[in-house]
Amino acid sequence: MNVMITGAAGGLGRALANECGRRGYNMFLTDINEEGLLCIKRGLERQYDVVVAAAACDLTNPESVDKMLDVIDKYGIRFDMLLNIAGLDFEGGFIERDREKLVKIVSLNNAATLRITHAILKRRRPGKPFTIVFVSSLASMFPMPLKATYAASKRFLLDFAVSLRQELKRENVNILTLCPGGMVTTRETLCSIKAQGFWGNVTTNPLESVARNTIDRALSGKCIYVPGILNRVLSFLGKIIPRSWIAAVIYWRWNNAQSKWLNNH
């Protein structure tokens, strides 16, 4: 089994790479952070008896992606699974934020994800089942004031993934969309989850079990995975409550949490 993981040096990427290592899958890892990428590659090779290749790449830059694809083609690597983990978020009000940073959310979360998905689909192992995981978010279920661009970019992934899944069913490709709540991956996410207080705590998913279940569900042909019972209830409520009401409630909550978070810094 050959697995391509983007964003492999980050929290969720590392957890999934660990999970793949435990299952004995060979991996091709990429991330913009070259040093971090080499660290996780070393860590995986020391722990598991698997082949790990890694190449740093800026997925938002087509030339950088082409360079990585050249490496892949040079060795004729063919894949059985693609884990699209790379993504980013900047919180805060729309007009208060830097213009280019906002655009970057969409160019990485959406444009770059399309680019790499297309490229790796073309390099899937012929005649074998293929699996893709997109990382959307619980945020994709609601309109989210103060996280508007991020939530909308995740909504794009959710809708795109579900449609693409239908398109590629006949090609023996399964696509799972992961919609987690918060996950404690870095010191910063820990701070922001703490700032959200009670709701931050109860919507937080344990990283290790999310990683394991994601691979299990992707392999067994599931479509959407929302980890945690409460998160499933919340995502159901998102479907039946009028969207303008949800936006009002979420604005109120985020405003409180973010002012608390900013006060701490």
Add this chain to the structure above:
Amino acid sequence: MKTIVITGASSGIGLETACTLTKKGFNVLGVARSEANCSRAEEKILSENPDANITFFLADLMQQREVHRVAEEINKYLNERCDGELYALINNAGCVRSWYMTTEEGYEQQFALNHLASFLLTYKLMPALIKAHGRVIMTGSESHKGIKVHWDNVKLFRRYNPLTAYKQSKLCNILFAKGLNDRYAAAGIRAYVVDPGLVNTDIGNKETGSLVNLIWSIRKRYGVSPEIPARTFAFLCEQEIPPEGLYYCLCKEKNYSRQVTSENADRLFELSERLCDIHYGRVQMI
């Protein structure tokens, strides 16, 4: 003057131990993560003893490349000013986590900091320790009892339980000390573990979730002052003839878990050597 390295020296037990040892005339090299905490710690130590010899090195020991970097800085310092001799290494830095979090290498953080960082740092400083017939002291815990090492799942990837991870990392500390004595006693090295008891520090309040935070905030009120374990560290450093025991509390030997065997220690060495990509030798008895 004898030089001692203490990790996690900017707060809690490490800070108090650094304070006590400088007062006893040791040259102390502290390692800690936050620059602000280091300067605060340095101020406190100098305010209690203006003649204290204290130097701080910055490093986030959870990350292995940081351990490598700081070990080189310390070795350079030792070669330039201490004839390349290190009298004692106190592996005290430790953490508690509420959630499964990983280091850059993808290792579970409590295991990485509480055990692997000590394992790697000790290895890197071993030549200086051997030269001084030095001592290696770990900050352990009574909680190392009542648990076995989960060999098939050391990083506790399935069903992460913060307390289990902590207990296991503290059992690793004492297995590491046992393994060091097995390997290096002939070279004059002695390794110890200090049980600090329940101490009023902030370990459970740093980067943990609400539940662990709350429990620890209540529990630490019943803890003793960090001066109490600092005395035990000082006791182990001061004895001219190295004491024979392994596990100490309140300056006295104490019984440890039956899991602490040479066989388990060897197994831990083998695993940790793989995870750090190093190889400890074994000094033969002459």
